[in-house]
Amino acid sequence: MADRVEFISGCPAYGCDNGRKSYNWEHHNCGGKEWLDQNGYLECQKCHLRDILISWKFRCNGHSDFREVNKEKICEILSIASSIEKGSKKFKAKLLMAVANMIDE
């Protein structure tokens, strides 16, 4: 199984200024916390819905709508995310590479 961390980060949504805050993300449909693995997939710990991070939509206390990920900011947000800091250097490097590759496609 791939390495993974509980996903705690700033808000990656378009047009949101909360990229430097720290949210412990929950899946709106079921309330489950989220895992983020080194391949850039986000998985709900409760219902196990799993998809690439940049295909999920995010809502924080800065906006009432669910918004797509800001692809220009996502790598910066991940690089300072507290949950990712707790992972190994290798985990962080692999994750950032995986997400950068997703954005290029």
Ligand SMILES: [Zn+2]
């Ligand atoms: Zn869920």
Ligand SMILES: [Zn+2]
């Ligand atoms: Zn937000």
